[in-house]
Amino acid sequence: xxxxLPALSDAQIAxxxxxxxxxLDNAFPRELADxxxxxx
Numbered sequence: 001x002x003x004x005l006p007a008l009s010d011a012q013i014a015x016x017x018x019x020x021x022x023x024l025d026n027a028f029p030r031e032l033a034d035x036x037x038x039x040x
Contacts (some may be wrong), residue, residue, distance in 0.1 A: 008022060
């Protein structure tokens, strides 16, 4: 039986606890981010 990889690394979890957010590079296309920014 294989175990899935954790969604966040230990360093990302620690950064979330310290900073309150996690940076997720390339989570979605830049064009989608641009559209969201335009809406806001």
